[in-house]
Amino acid sequence: MRFSTISALLCAVGVLAAPSTSQEANGLTISEDGKCGGSTGQTCLNSYLGDCCSKAGTCGEGAFFCGLGCQKQFGGCLPTYKGKLVSQNGMCGHDITCKGSKFVMTVSANSTTSAPLTTAPVATGGSASLSTSSGKYTNTTSSALTTSSAAPTWAFNNWGGITSGHPVATNTTACSVKPTSTATCVRCEGQPGTDKYCGLTINDDSYAVVPKTCNQVEFSLDLTECVVAPDGISRKALCVNGQFPGPLLEASWGDEVIIHVTNSMTRNGTSIHWHGIRQNYTNEMDGVVGLTQCALAPGQSMTYKWTAESYGFSWYHSHLTLQAYEGLFGPMYIHGPKSAEYDVDAGHLIINDWSHIPVDDMYNDAQVAGVRTMDTGLINGMNINPVAKEGTPAGQRYTVPTEFVPGKKYLFQLLNSAIQSTFKFYIDGHKFTVIAADFVPIEPYETTVLSINIGQRYEIIVEADQEVGDYFLRFDNQNACATTTNSDDIRGIIHYAGSPGVTPNSTAHTYPRKDNGVGGILGTCEDEPLASLVPILKKTVSSPHQTVQHDVAVSNSNGINLYRWYLDGTTFQSNWGDATLYSIINNDTIPTYSGDLAISTSLGEWVYVIIESPVPLGHPIHLHGHDFYVLAAGYGNYGSGTALNLDNPPRRDVAFMPGDGPTGQGGHLVIAFFTDNPGVWLMHCHIGWHVAMGFALQFIEGQEQIRETVTDTCLVNDVCATWRPWAQEKGIYVDDSGV
Ligand SMILES: [Cu+2]
DSSP: OOGGGGGGOOOOOOEEOOOOSSSEETTEEOOSSSOSSTTTTOOOTTOSSSOOSOTTSSTTOSTTOOOHHHHHHTTOOOSOOTTSOOOSSSOTTSSSOOTTOGGGGTSOGGGTTSOOOOSOTTSSSOEEEEOTTTOOEEEEEOOOOOOTTSOOOOOOBOTTTOOSOOOOOOOOSOOOBOOOOOSOOOTTTTSSOOSTTTTOOTTSOTTTOOOOOOOEEEEEEEEEEEEEOTTSOOEEEEEETTBSSOOOEEEETTOEEEEEEEEOOSSOOBOOEETTOOOTTOGGGSOOBTTTBOOBOTTOEEEEEEEOOSOEEEEEEOOSTTHHHHTOEEEEEEEOOOSSOOSEEEEEEEEEEEOSSOGGGGHHHHHHHOOOEEOEEEETTBOBOTTOOTTSOOBOOEEOSSOBOTTOEEEEEEEEOOSSOOEEEEETTOOEEEEEETTEEEEEEEESOEEEOTTOEEEEEEEOOSOSSEEEEEEEEOTTTSEETTTTOOEEEEEBTTSOOSOOOOOOOOOOOOBOSSSOBOOOOOOSOGGGOOBSSOOBOOOOSEEEEEEEEEEOTTTTOOOEEEETTBOOOOOTTSOHHHHHHHHSOOOSTTTTOEEEEOSSOEEEEEEEESSSOOEEEEESSSOEEEEEEEESOOOTTOOOOOBSOOEESEEEEOOBTTTTBOEEEEEEEEOOSOEEEEEEEOSHHHHHTTOEEEEEESHHHHHHHOSBHHHHHHHHHHHHHHHHHHTOEEOSOOO
């Protein structure tokens, strides 16, 4: 495949489970005719959502084909089905293959002359490797992972060039829980005032001081498999407290936030990450599987506890594979000062792209063939059905519950929680004022159309200054970087008080939109102009102590013919059963399976990170543990002539590395952060497919100090200790980056 097709390259993730020899496992019936799925509704074992198999009755064909995880469970479904054997027990892959698998087309000529998979991957806690020459799995060891108290050799030989085993960390140090203070918390003690924020304002440095509210807010989140129909078409999904998106978590600047997360899913490990929360000295609460915790096993609960040192709007989401994009996410709002006045908080507007089959089921094709076209976009989990047919429910547009009253000003919080899509937001006929970018209040600026990339948030104030009427608000998908069938019909509705209250016929704003020359609108994937994003709290950036440069590449020349993203030649790999923080706590070592994608930094230093790529595709880059400074971004390579803005540059936690498919331009992004937060912090592209395909790295910040910052090392150990035997029993195998 040539680079010209890469702009559409997408990927996903699979969870691979070892086949069982039983026809009954996990309460699911296995097909007897080699056709997983089918009219009797038999399902695969341990598939991502429980029934990844084709409704047409074959593994991997039709509109509801399997995810790759399932297919691999069934043995890779090699191209030997014609005239060859199909499994008697429905579990193709031991020594026979299933019919007509999609995977047939993807494993390449490497496998056509070889016998199919001979041994199931990781059946008993041994390791499995995908041979880079044959494209097939073989077991390499059978050393059993018995219990978490043993010292297992749990070698994860994932694809991506990892060839040797990695000894899993074991407990060599007794775990400990820091005693909690018994002193009574005195509200606003030693602080300049006694108001809601103890006299602290938008001009105070929230990285250095937070209101001592003595307030705790507590939530419980229950993660489940579910069926949702956000646009009238039902499909399997993952839900938080039975909702999609999950419930709003609200706190105020300075509060202690306590969230009890329960994994009630049956086949998935999980975690919850609190996007943008700095987790200052609370690294173990960052919720990144393989970095700050092991996967939380089904049936287990874990309590996250952190202080809301930042304020503004954000979201929480699973940080294990593609779960966030199946529905494991929700909004999070930390109240704090604003940089402009408003009358009414009109609530949030969450935009995400949406497909009528689970993204996990799109994994196979996305990974090998590029372009995925999503079906639509949802605003706060709602939209009308773009492919409504007779008898098909049509869904519903989101309507802002607050009616506009002329002369009043309305605050909105915006979030892009898409897997692949970049949007432009606007309200027909209206302009608005932007007052915050991510968790950073900015000098207010006015615009009519706002670019919002994945993971980014903006707070805006809209004045009701138009004729009383009904107006669309819109998130136009920018097809230049990722396509959506319904790209121009992702709309919500605003009614003015006294308006007819009907479906609007308002006119869309016009803005420059590239087309493809044959009538197709491509638009532009970009960030807001950097010059517009001026933080209220001014900070300057010093010369770097350390510069990290990463050339980003994508390749399928890895013997498996599946695309992976590479940073300087290495694709990222985490291990759900051996988190980096666990290794540091117990062995003071950093796992080596990430190759050179674990970068150590000392404390008290400025680190510059340069990310550049010739591939004409943009990437929203997110860093955990910090708001970073955006020093430069542009098309083409970074060079000595690239001007760096060190004087109060934009500060946020997601920034877009430009890239443009239509014009074939790659780009660069230069960010900086100050190492003041000991911990293990992920930096990654927030395109779901890309991070799953290895576009990630971890910073090990102040390694010597990390252990002493962890309040409860027993918690870290316990989560790993419960995950390992569960994963062993189920034969869970990570076949992508894991994050
Ligand atoms: Cu990317």
